[in-house]
Each structure stands twice: as structure tokens, then as C-alpha cells.
Amino acid sequence: MLGGVIEFRIDRHSGVSTYLQIAAQVKQAMRMGLLGPGDKLPTAREVVEATRVNPNTVLKAYRELEHEGLVEGRRGMGTFVTASLATDAAKADAPLRQDLEQWMDRAVDEGLSGDEVDAIYTDVRGTHY
Amino acid sequence: MTWIVWRQQRPVFITLVAGLVVSVAAVLLLRAGMVADLQAGDLAGCLPFGSECGIRAADGFQDTWFDRLRLAQGTVLAAPVLIGVFIGAPLFAREFEQGTHALAFTQSVGRTRWTVTKFLVAGLPALVVVGVYQLVVHSWLEAAGELGPLSASTFYFTSFDAQGVSPLAYTLFAYTLGMAAGALFKRTLVAMTVTLGLFIAARVLIGDVRESLVTPTRLITNDLDVNAVVPGRPLVVDAGFLDSGGAVVADPTPMMNCTDRADAQGGVDWSACFRENGLAQRYADIVPAGQATTLHLLEGSIFAGLAVLFVLGSTWAVRRQV
Amino acid sequence: MSQREQPVLAERLGKKYSRGWALRDCTLEIPAGRIVALVGPNGAGKSTLMGMTTGLLRPTEGRISVFGDAPTGRGMHPAVAFLTQAKPLYPQFTVTETLRYGRNANPGWDQAYAEELVEKARVPFAAKVGTLSGGQRTRVALALALGKRPRLLVLDEPLADLDPLARETVLTTLVRECRAQGITVLLSSHVLAELEDVCDHLVLLAGGRVRLAGDVSDLLRAHADHRTLSGLALAHMRVEVAA
Amino acid sequence: MNAGPVRAEHVAKHFGRTKALDGCSFSLPEGSVTGLVGPNGAGKSTLLSLIAGLAKPTSGEITVHGTAVRGRMHPDVALLTQKRPLYDQFTVREMMRAGAAMNDRWSDERANEVLDLLAGVDEDAKVGTLSAGARTQVAIAVALGRLPKVLLLDEPLSDLDPLARDETLRIVMTEVAERGTTVLLSSHLLTDLGDVCDHLLLLDEGRVQVSGDIEEILDEHHVVVGPAELELGVDGVVDSSRTARQATALVRGGTVPEGFQAARPDLEALVMGYLRASRTRRLARR
Numbered sequence: 008m009l010g011g012v013i014e015f016r017i018d019r020h021s022g023v024s025t026y027l028q029i030a031a032q033v034k035q036a037m038r039m040g041l042l043g044p045g046d047k048l049p050t051a052r053e054v055v056e057a058t059r060v061n062p063n064t065v066l067k068a069y070r071e072l073e074h075e076g077l078v079e080g081r082r083g084m085g086t087f088v089t090a091s092l093a094t095d096a097a098k099a100d101a102p103l104r105q106d107l108e109q110w111m112d113r114a115v116d117e118g119l120s121g122d123e124v125d126a127i128y129t130d131v132r133g134t135h136y
Numbered sequence: 137m138t139w140i141v142w143r144q145q146r147p148v149f150i151t152l153v154a155g156l157v158v159s160v161a162a163v164l165l166l167r168a169g170m171v172a173d174l175q176a177g178d179l180a181g182c183l184p185f186g187s188e189c190g191i192r193a194a195d196g197f198q199d200t201w202f203d204r205l206r207l208a209q210g211t212v213l214a215a216p217v218l219i220g221v222f223i224g225a226p227l228f229a230r231e232f233e234q235g236t237h238a239l240a241f242t243q244s245v246g247r248t249r250w251t252v253t254k255f256l257v258a259g260l261p262a263l264v265v266v267g268v269y270q271l272v273v274h275s276w277l278e279a280a281g282e283l284g285p286l287s288a289s290t291f292y293f294t295s296f297d298a299q300g301v302s303p304l305a306y307t308l309f310a311y312t313l314g315m316a317a318g319a320l321f322k323r324t325l326v327a328m329t330v331t332l333g334l335f336i337a338a339r340v341l342i343g344d345v346r347e348s349l350v351t352p353t354r355l356i357t358n359d360l361d362v363n364a365v366v367p368g369r370p371l372v373v374d375a376g377f378l379d380s381g382g383a384v385v386a387d388p389t390p391m392m393n394c395t396d397r398a399d400a401q402g403g404v405d406w407s408a409c410f411r412e413n414g415l416a417q418r419y420a421d422i423v424p425a426g427q428a429t430t431l432h433l434l435e436g437s438i439f440a441g442l443a444v445l446f447v448l449g450s451t452w453a454v455r456r457q458v
Numbered sequence: 459m460s461q462r463e464q465p466v467l468a469e470r471l472g473k474k475y476s477r478g479w480a481l482r483d484c485t486l487e488i489p490a491g492r493i494v495a496l497v498g499p500n501g502a503g504k505s506t507l508m509g510m511t512t513g514l515l516r517p518t519e520g521r522i523s524v525f526g527d528a529p530t531g532r533g534m535h536p537a538v539a540f541l542t543q544a545k546p547l548y549p550q551f552t553v554t555e556t557l558r559y560g561r562n563a564n565p566g567w568d569q570a571y572a573e574e575l576v577e578k579a580r581v582p583f584a585a586k587v588g589t590l591s592g593g594q595r596t597r598v599a600l601a602l603a604l605g606k607r608p609r610l611l612v613l614d615e616p617l618a619d620l621d622p623l624a625r626e627t628v629l630t631t632l633v634r635e636c637r638a639q640g641i642t643v644l645l646s647s648h649v650l651a652e653l654e655d656v657c658d659h660l661v662l663l664a665g666g667r668v669r670l671a672g673d674v675s676d677l678l679r680a681h682a683d684h685r686t687l688s689g690l691a692l693a694h695m696r697v698e699v700a701a
Numbered sequence: 702m703n704a705g706p707v708r709a710e711h712v713a714k715h716f717g718r719t720k721a722l723d724g725c726s727f728s729l730p731e732g733s734v735t736g737l738v739g740p741n742g743a744g745k746s747t748l749l750s751l752i753a754g755l756a757k758p759t760s761g762e763i764t765v766h767g768t769a770v771r772g773r774m775h776p777d778v779a780l781l782t783q784k785r786p787l788y789d790q791f792t793v794r795e796m797m798r799a800g801a802a803m804n805d806r807w808s809d810e811r812a813n814e815v816l817d818l819l820a821g822v823d824e825d826a827k828v829g830t831l832s833a834g835a836r837t838q839v840a841i842a843v844a845l846g847r848l849p850k851v852l853l854l855d856e857p858l859s860d861l862d863p864l865a866r867d868e869t870l871r872i873v874m875t876e877v878a879e880r881g882t883t884v885l886l887s888s889h890l891l892t893d894l895g896d897v898c899d900h901l902l903l904l905d906e907g908r909v910q911v912s913g914d915i916e917e918i919l920d921e922h923h924v925v926v927g928p929a930e931l932e933l934g935v936d937g938v939v940d941s942s943r944t945a946r947q948a949t950a951l952v953r954g955g956t957v958p959e960g961f962q963a964a965r966p967d968l969e970a971l972v973m974g975y976l977r978a979s980r981t982r983r984l985a986r987r
Contacts, residue, residue, distance in 0.1 A: 018685075019896060022967055024916060052878040059871045061734050062878035063899045140799045144788060239786040241755055242774060243803035243847065458756045499862040500832055580984070592741055619859060621741045621889050622969075623976040648862050651892035688863075695864050 013042060013049065017058050025060055029068035037077065040093035048078060048086040137245055141257035148223055149261055156265045160272050163208060167276040170201050174279070197283055205284045208273045212298040215269060216306035217335050219262045224314020225327035227258055228450065232322035237457065251319075251454045255447060259311050263304055270303045290428045291371035293343060300432035309439040310335050312446035319453035338442075342435060347373045349434045352421035360407045360418055371423040371431075380416040391415050463525070465490055465610045465642040466511055470520035473506050480506040481666045484520070488642065488659070493633060495657035495674075496646040497691050499699060502663040504646045508612050511644065512540045525609065536566065539608035543615040545599040549588030553598055556587055557605065564606045572605030575635070593624030600628065604635055611636060613645045617652070625649075629656060650688030662691055664698035706731050706777075706851050706883040707752060712761035713907075714747050721747040723907040725761070729851075729883055729900065734874075736898035736915075737887035738972050740979060743904040745887045746783065749853045752885070753780035765851060776806060779849035783856045785840040789829030793839055796828055800843040812846030818875065819868045834865025841872055852876065854886040858893055866890070870897050891969045903972065905979045911971075919965055923952045924974075927961035934958055940978040951975075 013036045015029050036042045048069060051062035069086045072078045079089045096103045114124050142149075177193045228251075231237040240250050277284055285295060296302065313334055318327035352373045360377075377385045385391065394409035423431065466488040473481045481503035488494055496504050509515035510522055513529030521528065524535045534540060547556055553576055561567045576583065579597035587595060596616060603611060613632075617625045633656050636643050644661075647653055660677055662670035670677065674687055684690035707729040714722040722744045729735055737745050750756050752763055757772040765775045774780075787796055793816065801807045815838065816822045822835050822842075831839065837857060844852060854873070858866045874897060876882050885902070888894050901918055903911040911918055922939070929948050933941060935958045941950035948961075951974030957963040966974070 017896075019892070022965075024919075025896070026916070050878075052875065055871065055874040055878045059867060059874055059896065061874060061897045061899055063732065063734060067899075137802055140788075140802055143791065143795060143799070147790075234789070235782070235784040235786045236788055237786075238755070238782045238784070239788070239843075240803060242753060242780045242782065242844075243800065244774060244776060244805045245803045246773070458750060497863070499864050500834070619889075621976070622738070622891050622973060623740060623980060625889070626973065648860075648866070649890055649892070650863050651890075692863050692867070695862075699864060 015049075015054060015058055015060070017060055026064045026068040026071065029054075029060075029065060030071045033068070033072055034077070034092060037088065037090070037092035038094065040098065042088050043091055043093060044088055046088045048088065050085055137249065137253045138257055141254050145223075145258045148258070152223075152261060152265050156269060159211070159269060163272050163276055166204060166208075167279055170276070171279055173197060173200065174283075194283060201280060202284060205277055205280055206294060208276060209285060209294045209298045212266075212270050212273050212303055213294065215266050216303060216310040217332065219266065219307050220310025220314040220331045220335055221328045223258060223262055224311040225318045225331045226324045227254055227315050227318055228454065229318030229322055229324040229327040232318075232457070233324060237454075241457075247455050248451055251451045252447075255312075255315060255450070259308075262311060263307055266303055266307045270298065274299065289369040289371065290425050291369075291423070291431075296428070296432075297339075300429060301436040302432055305436035305439040306335075306339070308443045309338070309446075312443040312450070313338075316446040316449045316453070319450040319457075342438070346431065346435065347371060347423065350423055350427060350431055352423050355420045355422060356417050357419075358417055360410045360415060362418075370425050370427075372420055373423060374421040376419060377410075377415040378417040378419050379414050382417075384419070385415060388415060463490055464488075464523070466522070466524055466644070468507075468510075468520065468522045471507075471510065471517055471522050472519040473503075473510060473515060474518040479666050481510075481663075484663075484668050486661065486668055486671060488644065488661075490642050491640050492659040493636065493643045493645065493657045494659040494661055495650075495653040495687070495691075496644055496661050496663070497648075497650060497653070497695075498663035498669075499695055503666040504663055505614060506666075507663065508540070508614050508644065508646065511610075512538050512612050514540075535610075537609040538612060539603040539606045539610070540612045541599055541603045541614070541616050543618050545595055545616075547587045547595065547599060547602070549586065551587050552584055553581055553587065553590075554583045556598060556602060560602045560605050566607045568605055568607050571607070572601045575601035575604060575631075578631070591624070592620050593628060596620060596624070596628050597631065600632065604639075604641075607639075608641060610642045610644065613643065615646055615648065617647060617649065625652060650691050654687050657687065660687065660691065662694055664695055669698050670694050705729065706766060707885065708764045709748075709752075710762050710764075712748075712751065712763055713759045714744070714751060714756065715759045720907050722751070722758070725904075725907070725909050727902055727909050727912045729885060729902075732877070732881040732883055733900045734877055734884045734886065734898050735900035735902050736894040736968075737885055737902045737904065738889075738891065738894065739904035739910075740976055744907045745904055746855055748904065749780060749855050749885065749887065750782075752851075753778055753853055755780070775851075776847075777850040778853065779844035779847045779851070780853040781840050781844050781855065781857055783859070785836055785857075787828045787836065787840055787843070789827065791828050792825055793822055793828060793831075794824040796839060796843065797824075797846065800846045804847050806848055807846050808848050809846070811848060812842045815842035815845050815872060815876075818872055832865070833860055834862065834868060837861060837865065837869050838872065841869070845876060848880075849882060851883045851885070854884065856887055856889070858888055858890055866893060873897070891972055895968045898968075901968070901972075903975055905975065906983075910975055910979075915968060919968065919971060921953060922966050922971055922974075923957060923963040924966045924970055925950050925952055925957055925961040925963045927958070931958070931960045933961075940974040940981070942977075951978075 013033070015032050017025055017028055021028070033042065033048065051065045054060055054065045055062050069078060069080065073080060077088065077090045077092070078086050080086045095101050098104065111124070174197070177197055228237070241247065277286055280286070288295060290296060290299070297306070310331065314327060314331040317330040318324065321327050321330065356378065377388045379385050391413035392410065394404050394406060464487070466486065468484050468486040471481065471484040471486070472479060484507065496507070498504055506515065510517050510529065511524060513524070513533055513535050525537050527535060529535055548559070551559065557569065557572050557576070560572060561569055576598060579594060579601070581590065581594045581597055587598060590598065617628060620628065629652060632643070635641070645653070645657065658674050660670060660672065660674050661668065670691075677690060678684065678687070681690055684693060705728045709728070710726050712722055712725040713720065725748065737748070739745055747756070751758050752765070752770065754770045754773045754775055763770045765778055768775070788799065791799060797809065797812050800812060801809060816824065818838070822831070822838055828836065828839060852873070857869055861869060870893065873884060873886070877884060886894070886898070899915055900913065901911060901915050902909065925933075926947060926949050929943050929946050931948060933948065933950055935952060935956045937952050937954035937956070939951040939953055941948065951966060951971065952958075
């Protein structure tokens with residue numbers, strides 16, 4: 008547990024750079040409301056202990072987030088979240104999320120595999136964004 | 137660094153000290169037994185040898201003790217080569233074999249310091265042990281006096297090599313030879329073999345050239361029947377005849393052909409015959425017993441000089457090792 | 459499947475040395491034609507299991523059968539070839555002489571096949587084994603093992619100390635030949651990632667016991683939180699060692 | 702003058718007529734973790750021993766923090782050689798005492814920290830009785846007790862089991878996180894390197910083939926795949942192979958050949974491409 012806030016899961020076979028995975032996971036946590044302004048990101052040392060990942064890679068991910076204006080490094084203190092990405096839509100009782108939950112339930116009932124769901128999602132997302 | 141070498145050599149030191157304790161105890165026990173025998177046989181009067189005491193008692197004493205004393209001298213002779221082979225040779229060879237030299241080289245300790253520390257810390261106890269053992273054995277030999285091996289010439293090799301600075305010089309030589317061989321060949325077994333071979337070769341060689349290290353004293357006598365009188369059992373380097381001019385006769389054999397001069401009884405006046413044939417005096421070139429110490433020191437310094445070369449060689453070999 | 463076709467069948471197999479049990483209560487079945495990954499931390503009993511499979515070690519308890527025969531503990535089963543990490547070859551022999559040695563030492567020797575393997579590896583026949591690179595030496599050792607025409611090939615860390623390219627090449631050759639000849643392979647390696655696309659069966663040992671064994675795809679289906687063989691194996695090893 | 706932690710300029714090392722290294726130039730950034738890769742005999746161990754000062758280069762110069770290394774261990778450098786030399790008959794505690802005795806600068810605290818990491822090492826055990834993993838941990842403790850700013854590791858993983866490899870890398874990464882140590886690490890295990898390195902130094906036949914930030918290097922290369930009948934026809938082809946239907950190539954530089962699909966390689970694919978090319982060159986020369 009990294010200060011009880013967030014734990015990174017590095018997929019070593021995804022082909023995605025480790026620092027991008029870390030940055031993406033921080034943003035994901037911010038969107039889900041798990042991380043908000045003022046929260047401290049785990050230190051490189053804490054990440055190393057949990058995942059054996061190169062601390063420079065962690066710092067690189069944090070610098071990337073800093074560039075995007077999402078976090079701020081304070082010398083000697085750590086890296087802190089400064090922005091909020093949480094939208095109400097991500098909350099468990101938000102209507103959009105409820106809709107998706109229902110849709111997923113149907114997909115499971117119809118016996119769709121995770122990969123098939125992903126394919127549908129990616130396709131539909133592609134036509135809208 | 138001293139502590140590290142000490143810790144590395146600890147098993148060797150324990151073996152050395154244990155070996156010393158056991159052998160000193162053995163020698164002291166034997167010595168006490170022998171002294172008791174001397175007193176029991178009331179052989180004190182036999183010293184110096186051949187005086188009034190019963191020859192038979194002395195014979196009996198020597199039957200029991202002479203070989204044991206010789207054996208003790210032998211162990212003093214063997215100690216240096218054992219130390220060379222079992223302490224000197226593995227000193228660097230084992231480090232190279234096990235790759236642990238790289239451990240020292242990757243810390244801040246300089247290679248020369250490493251080499252010198254190993255040389256000193258592993259070597260000094262060995263020298264001390266040999267020195268102590270030599271003294272103990274010598275005290276035993278002295279107790280036997282003329283009844284023991286010391287009755288032979290001081291220069292007889294078992295006596296000479298087991299006395300004075302010689303055992304220490306040989307030990308230093310054998311130890312540094314083993315060390316250099318190990319540093320150079322990097323294989324313990326090879327270094328041990330090389331050390332054994334070269335040490336024996338060096339010892340045989342020095343036995344041959346020893347007499348030319350000092351200028352011998354020439355003793356001359358006009359009595360052609362017997363050799364020049366040689367007091368105190370010195371080292372006889374050379375002996376023979378001189379002509380009337382005082383020059384050495386290289387091959388006196390033709391001049392000794394006196395068989396045709398036999399008188400009726402078959403006797404020959406050899407002396408007169410020799411003189412007529414041109415042999416004027418007999419001479420003997422000797423190193424007097426009193427010069428033994430000088431010879432010890434000379435020989436010791438040769439071996440010490442070689443030891444210095446070996447230490448420098450080891451340092452060189454260690455420095456160029458990657 | 460009849461017993462004679464079953465490459466390895468172990469029942470409550472155990473081996474005890476003076477310092478304790480190296481392997482215990484090992485019940486195992488290795489199906490024919492599989493490429494089996496044998497993994498586990500150091501001291502898990504991998505070499506002991508291999509030793510008993512090849513007949514070089516005698517079990518302390520339990521039974522093992524190799525193609526229906528019980529290994530004697532004195533010598534190799536004729537249908538088994540064994541290649542260890544040390545790859546014991548005579549360095550002063552040429553490659554040709556090494557193959558001749560193989561011909562003399564093995565009754566079922568296939569000279570043409572062994573030569574073909576050496577040629578494919580582009581190793582010169584006249585070269586002394588001692589002068590070859592690690593990868594080439596492994597290829598010669600592999601030719602020696604396969605020239606015997608084994609039905610079971612046991613490999614103990616064959617790739618250790620090879621460079622990445624040599625690892626890949628040796629592994630590719632190994633898999634191609636064994637698949638083509640229908641040889642069952644028991645392969646131990648510390649590098650889980652490279653077993654990933656190669657092995658279809660897993661045997662995981664830890665602390666002298668079998669902790670996980672079976673078809674790789676079945677195992678991955680049963681442990682859905684792991685997507686890869688290496689992830690699954692590493693996680694199990696960690697749990698076993700922690701326990 | 703750039704006083705980067707480690708710089709090599711035109712470094713050559715010849716053993717008789719064999720050129721182990723020839724005209725090697727590179728620089729390691731402060732705090733980077735660099736993977737040193739290449740085929741066997743590429744000169745990796747030679748390079749590490751030159752940086753450590755165990756041997757002197759035939760020509761050229763290596764500097765550590767601006768001072769030239771000339772055959773003597775730089776106080777800021779620690780090297781762990783492949784065999785992980787330790788005195789087997791010492792206990793772990795005695796080994797640490799030896800480390801302290803052999804070093805001008807030594808931190809018992811740091812060495813003990815490393816020994817206590819993970820499952821910990823029994824300090825009263827003889828070094829010779831330890832498992833390969835624990836032995837590596839002790840060797841790293843000796844290396845880090847020197848408080849190095851540059852840590853050189855020669856094949857530290859090769860004979861470790863997967864758990865011990867993971868733990869060894871964890872210790873090294875902790876060191877980087879805590880003290881910002883610059884690490885140069887040689888290994889044949891590309892999958893392990895991929896996680897922990899941010900820089901790459903690819904040696905082949907004594908020369909530097911690729912050197913720099915891994916992400917940048919990967920961005921600079923493409924794996925291109927196309928139909929077999931198409932010609933690549935671009936510069937910067939590192940290595941290519943053809944099957945009956947498909948041509949695959951590793952290309953350096955931005956241009957993607959006509960009719961080919963491009964993807965960013967991963968570290969393993971990149972290194973393997975260079976190694977394959979090197980083997981092809983060597984075979985062609987024969």
C-alpha cells in the first residue's frame with residue numbers, strides 16, 4: 008500500500024512504456040476521484056518497493072504530469088496533486104455510469120468475452136471521439 | 137587489512153601453532169629422557185668424546201639416541217620447504233583461483249599494500265615458528281654434545297643447515313619463492329610443484345658453491361706422510377701436494393709411482409720417494425670452524441637477496457593482474 | 459495412454475540426502491510430446507527430479523517410471539538424453555570427433571541427423587570444441603543429445619551464460635527439432651520470460667514439493683489474475699517461499 | 702568541461718592483437734540506470750573493469766566525475782564482478798568488517814541496511830554457505846558500503862533464480878531511489894533490463910553501436926513489416942529478414958519504406974535486431 012493512496016500495476020508485456028502506464032494510472036485515479044488536489048503521490052522509493060520499477064521512470068511520469076499541470080513537485084516534500092479530474096459522471100451513482108453498468112450486465116448475460124466488449128467499446132468510442 | 141589477512145590465514149596459523157606446540161613438547165620430552173640416560177650411564181665423563189668413559193656405554197647411548205637427533209635435525213631442514221609449499225604457494229594462487237583478488241582490487245586498498253600486508257602477516261608467524269623450533273631442537277642437540285650429531289663437522293650439511301640463521305633464511309626463501317610462483321602461475325598446485333622443485337634445486341646448488349663463498353685458509357706441512365693437521369673439524373675445501381716452488385701439483389699421480397723402489401721386505405719409503413719425484417709439501421685449504429658464522433651470514437644474505445627479488449616479482453605480478 | 463508411451467510417471471517420489479529431503483511426495487505425470495517447463499527457486503528439487511528421471515539418481519521412496527521402465531539409478535534409460543548446464547564435452551576433440559564419440563557411445567545413433575544439426579548451426583566440423591563460442595558449443599551438445607534419437611530430452615539450464623541471440627537461436631532449434639521429432643522435453647530455466655512462448659506444460663517445484671503442474675493454458679484459465687506463464691510462476695514461487 | 706559521472710573518450714583496450722575495445726565513446730548521465738548489452742565477447746566486462754580502474758586502457762581516456770581513471774579504483778566507483786568474489790570462510794559480519802577495513806570511506810549503516818532488506822541475511826552465517834541470491838546481497842552490501850556514486854554491475858543476475866533476480870534488482874533500484882546513484886549494469890537477460898533501465902549502451906565488437914535514453918532510442922527506431930516482394934529501399938536498415946510472405950526489418954531513423962507498416966519496437970526487439978545484424982556481419986567476414 009503506497010501511503011494507502013494508489014498502487015501502480017505495471018504490465019510488462021503491454022508494449023506501453025512504463026512511465027506512460029504510471030502517468031495513465033495516476034490520471035485514471037484522479038478521474039475516479041481516488042486522488043484529488045492536495046493528495047501526495049507515492050515517492051519513487053515507495054513505488055520501487057512495491058513494483059521494482061526504475062525510480063527515474065516514476066519521476067519521469069511525474070514530470071509528464073507536471074507538464075500537464077496536474078501535479079506539482081515540492082522540493083524535499085514530494086509530489087502533490089494540484090488539479091481535479093474527477094467528474095460526477097465517474098461516481099458510482101452517476102446516471103451515465105449506471106447506464107454502462109446495465110449495458111455490461113447484458114454483455115455478460117449474452118456471454119460476450121472481455122476482449123469482445125473491449126472491441127465494441129473501442130469501435131464505438133472511435134466513431135464519437 | 138592486517139585483520140583481513142590474519143582472518144584469512146587463521147586456519148594456517150592454528151595449524152602452525154598446534155604443530156609447534158606438539159613438536160616442542162615432543163622434543164622437550166625426548167630431551168629430558170636423553171638427559172636422564174646421560175646421567176644414568178654416567179656419561180658426563182665421555183664429553184669430550186673418547187675420554188675415560190666406557191666405550192660400550194657410549195655406544196649403547198648412541199644406538200638409542202643418535203638417529204633420533206638426526207631426525208630432529210631433518211625436521212628443521214624440512215620446515216622451510218613445507219612453509220614454502222603450504223603457506224607461500226597458496227597465498228596469492230588461491231586468491232586468483234577463487235577470484236577473491238578482485239574483491240580486494242575493487243575496494244580502496246592499493247595493490248602494493250595488499251601484497252605487502254599479505255606477505256608480512258602470513259610470513260612472520262611462520263618465521264617465528266621455525267626460529268623457535270630450531271632453538272628447541274638445537275638445545276636438545278647440545279645436551280647430547282659430542283655424543284650426538286654435533287660430533288661431526290659443523291659444516292656437515294645436516295648440522296650446518298639446521299644452525300645459525302640458515303633455517304630462517306631458507307624459510308624466507310622458500311616462502312617468498314612460493315608466493316612469487318603463486319602470483320605468477322595463479323594455480324595453487326602448479327605453484328606448489330614449482331616451489332618444491334626450485335627449492336630443492338637451490339639447496340643442492342648452494343651445497344656445491346658454499347665453499348667458494350669465503351677464501352679458505354691454506355695449511356702447509358712438510359710431512360708428506362699425513363695430511364696437514366686440521367684442528368677443530370673445519371670444512372676441507374681442497375687438499376694435495378705442492379712442488380718445491382710451492383705451486384700446487386695438479387695431478388700428482390705420476391709422481392707417486394714408487395712401487396719399483398720396494399726394498400726386500402716389500403716396504404717403501406714413500407716420503408723419500410715423493411720428495412725425489414718433486415713433491416715437496418702437503419697442503420690443505422680449509423674453512424676453519426670459527427668461520428661458520430660468517431658463512432651462515434653470507435649464505436643467509438644470498439637467500440635474503442633472492443627473497444627480496446621474489447617479493448618484488450610478486451608485487452609486479454599482482455600489479456599487472458586484471 | 460499406455461504406460462509404455464508415458465514419458466514420465468512419478469508416484470509419491472522422494473529423495474533424501476544426508477542434509478534432508480531434496481524432493482518429497484512428488485506425484486507427477488508428463489504427457490508425451492509436450493515441452494515441459496520445470497521451474498522453481500534454487501534448491502527446490504529441480505536437479506534431483508531430473509536426476510531421477512534420467513536414471514542417474516535412485517529414489518529414496520516412491521516410484522518413477524520412464525516409458526514404463528523403472529530407472530535403476532545407475533545409468534541412463536536408452537530413450538532419454540540429458541543435457542546439463544556444464545555441457546560436458548572434451549575441449550580438445552574436434553566436432554567430428556565429438557560426433558564419433560556419440561556414435562560409439564550410443565547404440566541407436568543417427569549420424570546423418572547429428573551432422574545435419576551441426577551444419578544447420580554453421581559450426582565447422584574441423585574446429586576444436588574448446589575454441590567454439592558458448593552458443594556453438596551448446597549447439598554441438600544439442601546435436602550430441604539429439605543424435606541419440608531420444609524420446610525424452612531432459613535439459614538442465616541449457617541456456618545459462620549464453621548471450622540473448624544465442625539463447626534465442628538455441629531455443630528455436632530445440633523447439634523446432636523436438637516438435638518435428640515428437641520428442642518430449644523437460645526443460646529447466648531460471649528465465650521465465652523465455653519459456654513463455656515455448657512451453658505448453660508447467661511443473662513448478664518449491665521446497666522439494668510440486669506446487670503447480672499441468673497444461674499451461676489450463677493453468678492460466680484457472681488463475682485468471684495472471685496473464686502470463688512467468689507472472690503465474692513468479693507469483694507462486696513468491697508465495698511458497700514466503701510460507 | 703563536462704564532469705558527468707562517467708565519460709569515455711575513444712577508449713581502446715587491446716590484449717595482444719585482440720581488440721577488446723576500439724574507439725569507445727559515451728557518457729552516462731547523473732543518476733541514470735544504464736543497461737550494458739551485447740553479444741558474448743563484445744567487451745562488456747573489459748569496459749566495466751576499465752571504468753573501475755582494474756585495468757588501464759591502451760589508448761583513450763575514461764573520466765569519473767572529471768578525473769581520469771588510470772588503473773586505480775576511483776573512490777566514487779564500486780564494481781561487482783561476475784563471480785561476486787567474497788571470502789567464503791568469513792561470516793557475513795566478518796565480511797562487513799573486511800569491507801570496512803579495505804575502504805577509506807565506509808558506512809556500516811548503509812551496508813547493514815542492504816543486508817536487512819527483503820528477507821535479510823543471517824550475519825553469523827559463513828559466506829560460503831549462503832544461497833546465490835543471499836551471496837549477491839552480501840556482495841552488493843560490500844559494494845554499497847563504499848557509498849559509491851557510480852555502481853558497476855557485471856552480470857549480477859546470470860545465475861540467480863527468478864525470485865533472487867527480482868530481489869537483487871529491487872535492492873539496486875532502492876539505491877537509485879534513495880541516493881541517486883548512477884548505475885551501469887550488464888546483463889544477457891533483456892526482459893529484466895527492460896524494467897529497470899532508462900538508458901542503453903549497446904556494445905558490439907568493441908564499439909558502441911547505440912547509446913542513450915531508451916525511450917528516445919525506441920522512438921528513433923521502427924519495426925517495419927510488409928509483403929515479401931517489396932524492397933525496403935531506405936537508409937538505416939539495422940537488420941532485416943524475409944519469409945516467403947513477409948519482410949520484417951528494424952529501421953533506424955524516421956523514414957518508413959513504401960508499403961510497409963511501422964511500429965515502435967520494444968527493448969528486446971531492438972537489441973535482438975542489433976545482435977542479429979552483428980552476427981550476420983561476422984558470418985559474412987568469414
